[in-house]
Amino acid sequence: MMTTELNYGDVYLVPRKTIVDSRKECDTSVQFGPRRFDMPIYPSNMKSVVDEETCAAFARLGWFYTMHRFNVDACRFTAAMQEEGLFASISVGVNEDTLQQLAELKAAGLTPEYITLDVANAWCVKAERMIKHIKDAFPGSFLIGGNIATAEAARDLESWGCDAIKAGIAGGRVCITKNKTGFHRPMVSTVRDCATAVSVPVIADGGIVEHGDMAKALACGASMIMAGSLFAGYDESAGEIVEINGKHYKEYFGSASQFNKGAYVNVEGKKILVEYKGSIGKLLRELKEDLQSSVSYAGGRDLSALKTVEMIQVYR
Ligand SMILES: NC(=O)C1=CN([C@@H]2O[C@H](COP(=O)(O)OP(=O)(O)OC[C@H]3O[C@@H](n4cnc5c(N)ncnc54)[C@H](OP(=O)(O)O)[C@@H]3O)[C@@H](O)[C@H]2O)C=CC1
């Protein structure tokens, strides 16, 4: 049977009576694993979005982050962050090099507070083996597994030991997976299905276009949101600045792009230029203001109000 599925642009949230005197009263903070963060959104663990400085800046601001896994010394990164009094949040893969990195961390007596298993389709035997290995070797780390896109996959990752699950397949701005393989699920349907299926937190990954999509993701049951292109155009983003005809852009490329892989093999991502927008401070302030406003329209004082808000489908 063929079903109709929904993306963020297909839905809106129905307003309720506001009970606060000011949007500033609305609390956007979220408990995620062992820590509380100022906002439930964070930059994608992509080489064109975050580097060590981005990660340290987000941690200092009280926002969550995850370092990417491409040519990164996880041991050195973890030590550097923790020596600065910041939490360490690393990404790993499913291959031999990850086993090596984990062994080095263990030998150095280091435990990252957060570990993200980052593969295109984590509903696979290799991810199952690695998740079980990480839970065994680092029981003190909060383990995020992803990505997946169905309730059944979410339930499997939860049963394998993930403390949180990242949902979203082929919905990203630099993704070409859906073009090359035919596989994709729109984000509203993905997040709703996955969040309903498990008791661990679900991260809605990719496809955030408008700031209001944050509230929609949370209304679908997400606890956190990961976004790439939203954060890619700033001084603090990791991509290079490019000048064309006097206008400035930043490079934003997929983790499975030829540019990131260094070879045209199993390419499922592309490189684009996004508008350069200067310092990220204005964006972070605006994201918080907009989410505070969303909470007020939801008739609450904190993010829990968004969990029970009514969602409607719009036809164009
Ligand atoms: N969120 C999304 O929709 C997507 C995200 N990405 C991002 O791109 C990066 C690269 O992802 P990924 O390709 O998983 O990682 P890798 O290219 O690092 O692949 C990891 C390992 O898994 C194997 N593998 C990967 N895909 C498959 C598959 N479909 N079937 C069997 N084995 C497979 C690879 O072997 P082999 O190469 O020999 O097959 C490799 O050994 C990640 O950061 C990921 O998050 C990529 C695509 C979609």
Ligand SMILES: Nc1nc2c(ncn2[C@@H]2O[C@H](COP(=O)(O)O)[C@@H](O)[C@H]2O)c(=O)[nH]1
């Ligand atoms: N199919 C692919 N997806 C990718 C690739 N690199 C990253 N990603 C995913 O996209 C989101 C970011 O999406 P955005 O809409 O916010 O820009 C990211 O977090 C990954 O899940 C890739 O090469 N191919």
